[in-house]
Amino acid sequence: MKHSHFWLAAAASVIIVFAASHFVSNDYFFFAGYVVLQYIVLAEAWNILGGYTGYINFGTSGFFAIGAYSSVVLHKLWGPPIPVLIVVGGVLAGAVGLAMGGLTLRLRGVFFAIGTLALAIVVQTFITNWDFVGGSRGVYIIRPPSAPLLGTYIHYLFLVMLALAGMSVAIARTIERSTLGYGFAAIRDDEQAAEAAGVPTLKLKLISTTLSGALMGMAGAPLPYYVTYLDPASGFNLSYAVNAIAMPLIGGTTNWIGPLIGAILLGTIQQAATVTISSSLNLLLVGVVLVFFVVVAPHGLIGLYRPRRKERIAQAERKVA
Amino acid sequence: MFSELLLNAIASGVLLGGFYAAVTVGLAISFGMLDIGNLAHPAFVILGSFSAYIFNQRLGLDPILAALLMTPAFFVLGAAIYQVYFLAFERRGEEGLRGLAFFFGILFITEVALILGFGVDYRFVEARYIGPTLHVGDVDFALRTLVPFVISLAMVGALQLFMSKTYMGRAILAVSQDSLALRLMSVRPYRVKLVAFGISIATAALAGAFLIIIQPVEPSIGRDYIGRVFAIVVLGGMGSFPGMVLAAILLGVAESLTATFYGPSWSPAVAFGLLLLTLAFRPAGILGRRA
Numbered sequence: 001m002k003h004s005h006f007w008l009a010a011a012a013s014v015i016i017v018f019a020a021s022h023f024v025s026n027d028y029f030f031f032a033g034y035v036v037l038q039y040i041v042l043a044e045a046w047n048i049l050g051g052y053t054g055y056i057n058f059g060t061s062g063f064f065a066i067g068a069y070s071s072v073v074l075h076k077l078w079g080p081p082i083p084v085l086i087v088v089g090g091v092l093a094g095a096v097g098l099a100m101g102g103l104t105l106r107l108r109g110v111f112f113a114i115g116t117l118a119l120a121i122v123v124q125t126f127i128t129n130w131d132f133v134g135g136s137r138g139v140y141i142i143r144p145p146s147a148p149l150l151g152t153y154i155h156y157l158f159l160v161m162l163a164l165a166g167m168s169v170a171i172a173r174t175i176e177r178s179t180l181g182y183g184f185a186a187i188r189d190d191e192q193a194a195e196a197a198g199v200p201t202l203k204l205k206l207i208s209t210t211l212s213g214a215l216m217g218m219a220g221a222p223l224p225y226y227v228t229y230l231d232p233a234s235g236f237n238l239s240y241a242v243n244a245i246a247m248p249l250i251g252g253t254t255n256w257i258g259p260l261i262g263a264i265l266l267g268t269i270q271q272a273a274t275v276t277i278s279s280s281l282n283l284l285l286v287g288v289v290l291v292f293f294v295v296v297a298p299h300g301l302i303g304l305y306r307p308r309r310k311e312r313i314a315q316a317e318r319k320v321a
Numbered sequence: 322m323f324s325e326l327l328l329n330a331i332a333s334g335v336l337l338g339g340f341y342a343a344v345t346v347g348l349a350i351s352f353g354m355l356d357i358g359n360l361a362h363p364a365f366v367i368l369g370s371f372s373a374y375i376f377n378q379r380l381g382l383d384p385i386l387a388a389l390l391m392t393p394a395f396f397v398l399g400a401a402i403y404q405v406y407f408l409a410f411e412r413r414g415e416e417g418l419r420g421l422a423f424f425f426g427i428l429f430i431t432e433v434a435l436i437l438g439f440g441v442d443y444r445f446v447e448a449r450y451i452g453p454t455l456h457v458g459d460v461d462f463a464l465r466t467l468v469p470f471v472i473s474l475a476m477v478g479a480l481q482l483f484m485s486k487t488y489m490g491r492a493i494l495a496v497s498q499d500s501l502a503l504r505l506m507s508v509r510p511y512r513v514k515l516v517a518f519g520i521s522i523a524t525a526a527l528a529g530a531f532l533i534i535i536q537p538v539e540p541s542i543g544r545d546y547i548g549r550v551f552a553i554v555v556l557g558g559m560g561s562f563p564g565m566v567l568a569a570i571l572l573g574v575a576e577s578l579t580a581t582f583y584g585p586s587w588s589p590a591v592a593f594g595l596l597l598l599t600l601a602f603r604p605a606g607i608l609g610r611r612a
Contacts, residue, residue: 110358118593125590287430295409
């Protein structure tokens with residue numbers, strides 16, 4: 001499928017899902033759906049850097065919260081519509097992502113991963129000490145009474161996040177099947193060999209960290225309107241980072257379908273478990289599933305399917321011979 | 322008045338640093354020597370705190386004594402985790418990304434399991450040395466930090482002796498220095514690493530007891546220590562014990578000064594900021610040989 005066709009298909013799926021959602025009368029569906037869609041964006045964003053380029057980011061919650069807090073600041077100053085908030089959140093988080101890309105100059109592997117964790121905590125400390133956005137007490141955000149285009153506000157938020165999810169999946173696929181994606185894969189497989197072969201590794205790494213960070217910030221930008229009360233402990237919650245890593249690893253990290261499957265599966269299970277069992281038990285579930293998958297199925301659900309495909313190719317080759 | 326404040330801040334920082342050395346020594350072994358990025362180390366420290374808490378509350382045992390009794394159990398736990406890690410990652414040569422995700426998952430599981438078991442309330446222990454303070458001139462030494470400081474330095478000293486004097490200790494050093502050469506001499510690093518990782522988790526039992534003596538503990542405070550312990554290991558030069566103690570005291574003093582003069586809410590940024598700066602400018606640590 002050509003890139004333009006895939007973008008059209010993604011846009012069509014967004015419209016179809018949104019149209020279908022109008023048959024759902026229960027508002028809880030939209031609250032739960034919003035969270036799952038948000039995880040699709042986070043998982044695809046994490047995977048651009050973690051899965052394609054091979055640099056692990058433990059600081060997802062930091063980027064996510066930068067998007068959320070930039071919205072808080074804008075909301076207090078002027079109160080622009082959500083699409084503007086998303087663009088600003090994306091730009092700010094992308095700038096921090098660019099700075100994080102600078103870290104890759106000196107740090108690789110474990111050190112880079114710990115560096116990203118450090119970055120998230122430093123940002124969190126600054127936000128906690130910044131009184132304008134509520135500091136450690138948190139801040140209340142009052143939603144506008146009605147949403148543009150649509151009836152209730154949660155439908156509008158759902159649509160926004162749905163569009164973001166469609167966009168991030170399309171971006172991930174476009175990258176994967178383009179020169180950029182091949183460059184990323186070359187860095188992931190062997191950075192020195194890639195550099196020696198003339199791949200502009202630094203430039204590509206900077207693009208990867210910036211894109212990944214920007215998408216995470218965009219996912220976080222509508223958050224204040226969704227939760228209506230935001231404090232650093234929830235904005236910078238470690239569970240965002242754990243989920244953003246667990247979802248691609250469960251689905252499979254080397255292509256765009258993996259994070260999508262992982263996010264839908266794990267996100268839905270968690271939403272169901274939160275309602276039926278308890279919210280801390282569902283976090284335990286994420287941890288257990290993550291450990292189980294890295295130990296037992298290192299290439300994710302996609303990887304379980306792949307050996308069979310290889311077998312089929314081998315069979316076909318035997319027939320030809 | 323100012324100099325008194327400064328002296329007290331430095332003194333409590335040094336004591337805090339001694340405690341940080343105890344929290345870090347396990348990671349200096351696993352990450353510094355064995356190259357296993359055990360992100361979950363602080364979670365095991367919290368587990369140590371809670372095991373000391375249980376012994377203290379149920380049997381009225383001294384927390385440090387309780388932790389000493391628990392070290393064999395922690396050793397076995399560590400060995401079991403290394404066993405899984407070895408089979409799932411090291412043997413396949415995939416320890417990088419997946420190994421880290423594995424420990425991240427373990428960190429999360431331990432934390433949530435403790436929350437399910439004990440709730441999010443702060444827990445504390447009782448011991449005779451927790452209340453009083455020692456006055457030396459203008460400087461105060463709180464016994465609740467002085468006792469962990471002394472025992473923690475003793476522990477690090479004992480481990481240093483173990484590493485340099487015993488057969489097993491030297492084998493661990495050999496693994497950390499040149500694992501390939503060891504293999505060429507037909508020694509399997511596997512068993513040595515199993516013991517070393519067990520020891521590294523066993524130290525977490527003691528460090529956990531120190532932690533709950535110094536301050537009340539709830540399951541999620543372990544995260545604050547991730548940055549500290551990695552900063553100290555990297556700053557100390559990856560696996561060198563003297564460097565680690567020096568780095569721990571440096572960080573303790575820096576945090577204590579920040580808390581005294583700017584407020585305690587800034588102190589998490591000190592450790593992580595220091596870590597970022599070290600990683601960026603001096604990856605070999607303060608006592609490191611190669612730049």
